[in-house]
Amino acid sequence: MVTHVTEEIPRSVWYGWGDPERARPLRAGALQYLLSTLRLDSVEATCPPVDFSSITVAPSGIDAQALAALRAVTGDRHVSTRDSERILHAGGKSTPDLMRMRAGEVPEAPDAVVFPGSAEEVRAILAVCVERGLAVVAFGGGTSVVGGVDPVRANFSGVITLDMRRLDRLLHIDPVSRTATLEAGMRGPAIEAALQAHGFTLGHFPQSHQEATLGGYVATRSAGQASTGYGRMENLVKAVHLETPSGPFDVGSSAPGTAAGPKLLDAIVGSEGTLGVITSATLMISPLPKHKSYGAWSFPSFEAGADALRRLRHEGVRGDMPHVCRLSDTDETAATFKLGGWKAGALARYLVLRGQRTQALALFVWEGGEREAKARKRRSARIMRRAGGVALGPLPATAWEHGRFNGPYMRDELLTRGVYVETLETAATWTELAATYARVRGAILGALEAHGKAGYVQAHISHVYPDGASLYYTCLDD
Amino acid sequence: MVTHVTEEIPRSVWYGWGDPERARPLRAGALQYLLSTLRLDSVEATCPPVDFSSITVAPSGIDAQALAALRAVTGDRHVSTRDSERILHAGGKSTPDLMRMRAGEVPEAPDAVVFPGSAEEVRAILAVCVERGLAVVAFGGGTSVVGGVDPVRANFSGVITLDMRRLDRLLHIDPVSRTATLEAGMRGPAIEAALQAHGFTLGHFPQSHQEATLGGYVATRSAGQASTGYGRMENLVKAVHLETPSGPFDVGSSAPGTAAGPKLLDAIVGSEGTLGVITSATLMISPLPKHKSYGAWSFPSFEAGADALRRLRHEGVRGDMPHVCRLSDTDETAATFKLGGWKAGALARYLVLRGQRTQALALFVWEGGEREAKARKRRSARIMRRAGGVALGPLPATAWEHGRFNGPYMRDELLTRGVYVETLETAATWTELAATYARVRGAILGALEAHGKAGYVQAHISHVYPDGASLYYTCLDD
Incomplete structure (x- = not known):
């Protein structure tokens, strides 16, 4: 059965996110909310992306010998120097990346895009690149928002991007010990489809789930929407196979624990491709949950809600923490209620009647x-x-789950309407959480104001640790 | 209130473990069991340690200038070149260490023992040692069983041991975020006393608890008896302050999580002092449990018991895992029942009546x-x-807890009686557990047999992971 976590979508559109066919346009009410919140004169679609065919890039600088050597490794059809392929691999999916791409500006593109079919081919390609002084960029789903897939030439004679999509197999599954070894090029839905066929899940659902790959999860030290329950990527990875310019490197092991140190696995997790190309990883897996219970509560302030999450973590019964645990600040909650249709509006009015004039919405899923x-x-x-929470029933959490991967689509429409949107993330201990929340928020608004922008910032907690929580900010301006 | 986890005992006796006043001699029944199990002619106390005053070591090779430089850092009374102090710091507590010491053989001793009073003093001492080509060994509780505190001179002009006992303060506690920063020289009982005064526990109880230090816990990637519940040391450490020959180094942070990599903390945890001297660490702490529930079950075989632990971990309700989770193999269980007095004997007879002719004992503590x-x-x-478990009530688990730190004392008596005893530890996934258990056991027995020894091996699981379990072996021979 194909579900919203196993359904494969096409590779992301060049100028933005995912499959534009799946984007749902903003409703009139949402546009009105934008207009008033950002004090705009207009949110007309005045900034569409340029025509793809109009984009030009500097010609590939790779020489015929290097090209022949790469083609000898993978076969001709898995090495491309076509401009269209090079443009598709020219950057990630940060807002600045998209703005450049939408404007048709591609300052750097790889000289060639290579699609290796195995770890051995990656090894051979790296040997070619070492010999010829070519830089190498590993490219999974291409969803990096920190420049991780930028084709930086620097002092090298050229730059090659390795698109890992062909490394797409489940190599091994151990249902008794609950571990699996997966190739790095599998995207989120493929990982889930492969594991769910055996009754398991990785339980890792970042907002980029539909596009991002396993190798990217490991290389970026990824967290997902259900990481409060399943653990972040660094809690799930047991071992990584890396291909490096000096040869293959296995780090970690199948052993459940070891007292022998120093351990280097944690130096690979989060290394953003700088230490080698991750070709496969062994991870903890979990049985597919038989049931999900949804809940939502509203608090009079973000601080009150955050304190409730801390109490849940500290005073709750061991194991009671929900797998998904989110808390929106009052601005994000207001937007959620405003953009969520008539049912959400009714909830907001109910809360006012209950005496909550401001609301911070907490969403939970227990699996x-x-x-x-x-x-x-x-x-x-x-x-x-x-x-101090007011119970709201399951609806807000099921509605959230239904749209859990849709956020990035909205960015494309906002950019087309001339509204800048960006996200950033941090974390703080419980003791520091309220102050960190306020300081980061203030810093963003201050910076926007200094540039004469009518900025808007909303934030949420999406991961609860024993000692604190994450803070995820979304900011918009004209 | 002083409890068995907060009670400080004297620094360990030179030839063996802990405070010999606390050792309880083996009873006649236990001696008889030893005689028959190892097929010995006698277990008389024929091998006592030599007289401490008879031990000689090579004179300290440190020159007057170096000594003066060290004394300038700490003050005269915190630098010792006395033979007695040097002998006390000549090795750890592995069985080979003890056998050498008991025989009065001290092949290497540090040229001086320095007792720094702060991280700054450690830094200054390292600067002196760098300048003068002196090797440095960090020494916490001195309980290493892997040579971690051996004063290895190698190619250096001399070797200095840093005894960390004066770094004994709780530096900071954050009861809201549940973290604490502790100095490295605190021994287990001091750590617990300091934290329990605030209503918290570290929850880290290795068998060496009464002697081992926080710095040693971190440097050896330690696991404790309740680590199934509280997590192993690598799960508890958030940050470490290290003094290195190149200066101070802070690794990790107070942030509850970060996506930025590579992370180096895990390269320090388990580094056994090779990367610098750990002077303090910030750790997760837990509220003191209000209650403990004890339970014991017996299984017809080690394999059946291990499968029960796996089911408990995999099929049990989230959070139900006990904090302490142990399973002895049939040999260890037989010894436990044999050496445990009449109540234990009665339990064994009850199990036989229930149809369990062989027994593997599982002990649990829920907190x-x-x-x-x-x-x-x-x-x-x-x-x-x-x-397939037969319930045995709380007694076996409370009895185990009562004697949880006593094992190493028994080693001293066995060595005095000419019986060699050693321990080793590994871990395996659930899939590999039974085979690993049998192979390691067979390898030990085979090696003893090859040397003409009537060996005896017992084993237990003392840590349960999601994907497997630890295996801890104790072997005896004549």
Whole structure:
């Protein structure tokens, strides 16, 4: 059965996110909200991307000998020097990346894009590149927002991008020990489809799930929407196979634990491709949950909601933490209620009637056996109520889950309408959380104001740690 | 209130473990069991340690200038070149270490023992040692069993041991975020006393708890008896302050999480002092449990018991895993019942009546709120029963807890009686566990047999991971 986490979509469109066919245009109410929030005169679609065919790049600088050597490794059809392929691999998906691309500006593109079919081919390609002084960029889903896939030539004679999409196999699964070895080029839906066929899930769902790859998850030290329950990528990875300019390198092991150090695995996780090309990884997997319980509570302020999450983590029964645990600040909550249709509007009015004039919305998903998940939700509800939360039923959480991968599509439409949108993330201990939240928010608004922008910032917590929580900011300006 | 985890004992006796006043001699029944198991003619106390005053070491090779430079850092009384102090720092507590020491053989001793009082003093001492080509060994509780505190001179002009006992302060505690920063020289009981005064525990209880230090925990990537519940040292450490020959180095941070890599903290955890001297660390702490529930079950074989632990981990309700989770193989269980007095003997007879002619004993401690811990035990009991376990009540687990730090004392008596005893540890995935268990056991017995020894091996699991378990072997021979 294909579900929203196993459904494969086409490779991302060149100017923006995913498959534009799946984008849902902003409704009139949302546009009105934008106009008033950002104090804009217009949100007409005045800034569409240029025509793809109009984009030009500097010609590939790769010489015939290097090209022949690469083609000897992978076969002719897996090495491309076509401009269209080079442009598609010219950057990631940060907002600055997209703005350049939409304007048809491609300052640097790889000299060739190579699609290796195995770790051995990656090794051979690296040997060619070492010999010829070519830089190499590993490219998974291409969703990096920190320049991780930029084709930086620097002092090298050229730059080659390795598109890992052909390394797409589940190599091994151990259902007894609950581990699996997967190739690095598998995208989120392919990973889930392969594991779910055996009754398992990786449980890793970043917003980029539909495009991002396993290798990218490891290389970027990724966190997902359900990482409070399943753990972040660094908690899931047991071992990595790396191909480096000096040869293959296996780090970590299948052993469940070891007292022997120093351990280098954690130096690879988050290395952003700088230490080698990740070709496969062995990870912890979990049984597919039999049941999901959804819940939502509203708090009078972000700070009150954050304190409720801390209490849930610290005072709740061991194991009761939901797999998904999110808290929006009052601005993000207002936007959610405003853009969420008439049911969301009704919830907002209900909260005002209950005396909550400002609202910070917390969403939870408990996964597991049905009886267990429901019991965890029930016990957690007591803590939420004691902490001042007003229960809102399952709807806000199911609605969130339904649209969980849609955020980046909205960015494309906003950019077309001339509205800049960017995100950034940090984390703080419980002790520092409220102050960090306010300081970062203030810094963003201050910077926008200094540039004469009518900025808007919203934030949420999407990962709860024992000692603190993440803070994820979205900012918009004209 | 002083408890068995906060009670400080004197620094370990030179020839063996801990405070010999606390050792309880083996009873007649135990001696008889030894005689028959190892097929010995005698277990008389024929091999006592030599007289301490008879031990000689090569004179300290440190020159007057170096000594003066060290004394200028710490003050005269914190630098010792006395033979007695040098002998006390000549090695760790592995069985070979003890056998050499008991025989009065001290092949290498540090040229001086320095007791720094702060990270700054450690830094200044390292500068002196760099300048003068002196090797430096960090020494915490001195309980290393892998040569970690051996005063290896190698190609250096001399070797200095840094005894960290004066770095003994709780530097900071954050009860809201549940973290604490502690100096490296604190021994287990001091750590617990400092944290328990604030209502918290580190939850880290290796068998060496009474002697080992925080710095040693980090440097050796330590696991403890309750690590199934609290996590191993690498799960608890957030940040480490290191003094290195090139200067101070802070690794990790107070942030609860970060996507920025590569992370180097895991290269320090387990580095055994090779990368610098750990002077303090910031760790996760937990509230002192309000209640403990104890349970024990017996299984017809080690393999059946291991499968029950796997089911408990995989099929049990999230969070139900006990904090302490141990399973002895049939040999260790037989020894436990044999050496445990009449109540243990009665349990063994009861199991035979219940049809269990061979027994593998599983011990559990659930910690937390009373209602919660009891509920977790109750649910777990169902899984144990379904997996073929026979319930034995709390007694075996409370008895184990009462004697949890006593094992190493027994080694001293066995060595005095001419019986060699050694331990080693590994881990395997659930899939490989039974085969690994049997292979390591066979290899030990085979090696003993090849040397004409009537060997005896017992083993237990003391840490359960999601994907496997630890295996801890104790072997004895004549």
